[in-house]
Amino acid sequence: xxxxxxxxxxxxxxxxxxxxxxxxxxxxxxxxxxxxxxxxxxxxxxxxxxxxxxxxxxxxxxxxxxxxxxxxxxxxxxxxxxxxxxxxxxxxxxxxxxxxxxxxxxxxxxxxxxxxxxxxxxxxxxxxxxxxxxxxxxxxxxxxxxxxxxxxxxxxxxxxxxxxxxxxxxxxxxxxxxxxxxxxxxxxxxxxxxxxxxxxxxxxxxxxxxxxxxxxxxxxxxxxxxxxxxxxxxxxxxx
Amino acid sequence: xxxxxxxxxxxxxxxxxxxxxxxxxxxxxxxxxxxxxxxxxxxxxxxxxxxxxxxxxxxxxxxxxxxxxxxxxxxxxxxxxxxxxxxxxxxxxxxxxxxxxxxxxxxxxxxxxxxxxxxxxxxxxxxxxxxxxxxxxxxxxxxxxxxxxxxxxxxxxxxxxxxxxxxxxxxxxxxxxxxxxxxxxxxxxxxxxxxxxxxxxxxxxxxxxxxxxxxxxxxxxxxxxxxxxxxxxxxxxxxxxxxxxxxxxxxxxxxxxxxxxxxxxxxxxxxxxxxxxxxxxxxxxxxxxxxxx
Numbered sequence: 001x002x003x004x005x006x007x008x009x010x011x012x013x014x015x016x017x018x019x020x021x022x023x024x025x026x027x028x029x030x031x032x033x034x035x036x037x038x039x040x041x042x043x044x045x046x047x048x049x050x051x052x053x054x055x056x057x058x059x060x061x062x063x064x065x066x067x068x069x070x071x072x073x074x075x076x077x078x079x080x081x082x083x084x085x086x087x088x089x090x091x092x093x094x095x096x097x098x099x100x101x102x103x104x105x106x107x108x109x110x111x112x113x114x115x116x117x118x119x120x121x122x123x124x125x126x127x128x129x130x131x132x133x134x135x136x137x138x139x140x141x142x143x144x145x146x147x148x149x150x151x152x153x154x155x156x157x158x159x160x161x162x163x164x165x166x167x168x169x170x171x172x173x174x175x176x177x178x179x180x181x182x183x184x185x186x187x188x189x190x191x192x193x194x195x196x197x198x199x200x201x202x203x204x205x206x207x208x209x210x211x212x213x214x215x216x217x218x219x220x221x222x223x224x225x226x227x228x229x230x231x232x233x234x235x236x237x238x239x
Numbered sequence: 240x241x242x243x244x245x246x247x248x249x250x251x252x253x254x255x256x257x258x259x260x261x262x263x264x265x266x267x268x269x270x271x272x273x274x275x276x277x278x279x280x281x282x283x284x285x286x287x288x289x290x291x292x293x294x295x296x297x298x299x300x301x302x303x304x305x306x307x308x309x310x311x312x313x314x315x316x317x318x319x320x321x322x323x324x325x326x327x328x329x330x331x332x333x334x335x336x337x338x339x340x341x342x343x344x345x346x347x348x349x350x351x352x353x354x355x356x357x358x359x360x361x362x363x364x365x366x367x368x369x370x371x372x373x374x375x376x377x378x379x380x381x382x383x384x385x386x387x388x389x390x391x392x393x394x395x396x397x398x399x400x401x402x403x404x405x406x407x408x409x410x411x412x413x414x415x416x417x418x419x420x421x422x423x424x425x426x427x428x429x430x431x432x433x434x435x436x437x438x439x440x441x442x443x444x445x446x447x448x449x450x451x452x453x454x455x456x457x458x459x460x461x462x463x464x465x466x467x468x469x470x471x472x473x474x475x476x477x478x479x480x481x482x483x484x485x486x487x488x489x490x491x492x493x494x495x496x497x498x499x500x501x502x503x504x505x506x507x508x509x510x511x512x513x514x515x516x517x518x519x520x521x522x523x524x525x526x527x528x529x530x531x532x
Contacts, residue, residue: 007340011331014367077327081383083294084323085344086316236294 004082004095008069012099022065023103026057030111037119046119047202048175051195053111054132055171058139059164062104066097066143068156075152079235089235097140108132123204127211131197134218138194139167141225148232167191175199193217243306245270245391245422246291251300253286253446260286261446264300273413273423275433277523278443279531284426285324285395287443291424292321292393304391317346320384324395324426326376330369334360337368338382347387358382359408373400381409385416392416394425398432410436430523440523442530449530458521461529462491465499467513469506477505487515495520 012018030053033040040049073079073096082092112128122128142163150159167190174186174195186192193214200206200214244267253261261283268274278284289295291302293309293316307314328337339351355364358378363371371379377400384392394413398406410432413423427433433440434454441451450457468487469476478498482489492498499518506513 003340003343007329007332007336010336011329014331073329076329077323077325078329080294080325081323081327081341082344083312084292084316084321085341086312086346087344088312 001087001091001095001098004087004092005098008096009099012103018065018068022061022068022100023107026061027107027111029056029060030107034111034115034118037115041119044176045199045203046115047122047199048172048195049119050112050115050122050128050202051171051175051198052168053115054108054135054198055167055191055195057104057107057111058135059167061107062100062136063139063143063146064156064160064164065100065104066140067146067150067160068153069096069100070143070147071150071156072153074147074234075237077236083235093144097143101136101140105132105136108136122202124201124208124211127208128198128201130215131194131201134197134215135191135194138190138218138221138225141222141229142190144229144233145225148229148234151238163190171195187214187217190221242269244268245305246274246424247301247303247306248287248291249301251287251290251302252298253283253290253295254298259446261290264443264446264448266441266448266451268422268424270422271417271420272438273417273425273436275425275427275437275440276443277426277430277433277440277527279445279527281445282443283446284443288393288395288424288426292319318389319391319393320345320386320389321393322380322384322395322397326368326380328368328376328379330367333365333367334371334379335364337379338386341383342386345383345387345389347389349387354382354386357385357412359405374402374405377401378405378409381412385412388416388419389421391422391424394423394427396427397425398427398429430527434523442526444530450526454523457526458523459493461521461525462493463495463518463520464525465490465492465495465502465516465518467502467516470512470514473511474509477501 033049033053037046037049079092083089116122146159146163150156170189170191174192179186179196187196193216197211197214197218200211246268248267249265251261251264252259264287276284276287286295290297291304291309293312296310302309304315305318309315332340335351335355338354342349342351342354352361352364355361358381360375360378360382363375368376368379377397381397384394397409401409417423425433425437437454439451439453440457442449442457450460466487466489476488478490478492478501480488481491490498495518505511
């Protein structure tokens with residue numbers, strides 16, 4: 001698994017297109033949110049900005065990157081090649097998604113630290129870490145599921161749009177309007193509960209037990225996505 | 240050396256939707272032999288090979304490699320090397336990195352530079368795979384298959400796209416592996432390679448096994464052919480004619496030497512010139528054509 005992860009990291013840094021679209025753009029967008037945080041805070045709260053940063057990196061830096069990587073590795077038969085070795089399927093997938101996941105976590109950590117220094121410390125850092133980890137797990141699960149219906153890297157530009165734009169839209173909806181109305185709907189949508197968790201972690205004012213409940217819908221999406229991927233994921237191009 | 244088969248295939252069936260790619264296929268491969276699986280396009284060779292390798296699940300039937308399911312990768316793969324028909328390497332990794340990665344994942348020990356050198360890619364070791372020619376990619380593929388000298392090696396169209404020198408080098412390397420006891424399963428479109436190298440051959444057509452045996456056993460099933468054009472005034476021929484057209488005669492025989500001698504003696508006795516005389520043993524191509532027709 002580690003050998004695959006290492007080779008994947010090498011490939012990411014050798015491919016300028018991947019490097020720019022998956023890593024430079026999310027950081028640039030996040031930097032813009034941090035720079036203009038006072039404007040966005042008027043719209044909602046600092047917690048909302050943190051949630052938007054989390055989903056920008058999660059959607060474009062992590063989710064899109066993993067879907068594109070898996071589609072590309074399948075298309076050029078690299079997945080089949082890896083399966084001709086003694087490595088397990090789980091080990092192969094873990095090796096392929098780990099570099100993008102680690103890079104996304106490093107990006108998020110760095111950006112949120114900078115945001116905390118600029119806008120003020122979050123209310124509950126451990127809860128914030130939990131919100132980030134849960135969101136990353138959900139985005140990885142959704143990426144595996146989407147990769148199952150993505151034939152090529154070019155196709156990924158289309159198949160990743162609904163989830164990428166969807167989670168950012170849900171995050172903005174929940175972040176700006178709160179969950180006083182349509183609470184259940186907002187929490188059940190992908191990214192809704194995670195956004196609320198982030199709002200609670202950054203802004204505070206909500207009992208910890210009420211916040212931890214929000215992990216349920218987020219992890220439920222992980223389970224749904226992984227079971228979908230389990231049925232839909234293909235290791236070779238369609239014949 | 241053990242006589243327990245390395246590969247056992249019993250009543251294998253493979254279906255893709257309504258398409259029945261392989262029907263009731265049974266064969267075994269013995270330790271140390273080079274077994275060639277040959278067939279026409281779409282005969283089901285690669286499907287069969289990929290099932291034996293563990294890449295596909297049989298629709299029905301059983302496949303065992305070293306007595307185990309080939310899908311048990313942890314148990315079986317360290318003992319087998321696979322040269323796929325298609326490249327399947329990342330264009331953004333170098334030759335050395337690719338051999339190191341795939342070779343390492345087989346759980347066999349070897350020296351990456353030794354293997355790169357073995358396939359003649361040492362001068363390209365630091366080159367990205369995306370910059371290699373088709374033939375160089377085949378050699379890279381071969382390198383990962385023979386990394387760590389596996390007990391069983393699958394070669395799927397190994398010499399396609401290789402120049403003559405590279406082909407010879409590849410077969411020399413295969414010979415050395417066989418001297419060390421490796422078993423080889425080969426598919427190829429180059430019948431002369433199979434004819435020269437295979438201990439036994441399985442011939443497939445439309446998903447079915449038509450014949451199996453040594454080259455001698457397979458070619459023995461068809462007559463050898465003598466063709467010539469006798470002069471117009473020649474008396475009756477001493478052998479039965481299988482076909483005649485435009486003055487040219489075709490004789491088929493299971494006793495080539497005896498009948499050729501008879502024909503030449505007859506020509507000598509009657510002062511008959513046999514123009515365009517040609518005689519040769521049955522070749523694998525002939526067996527192949529017979530199956531196709």
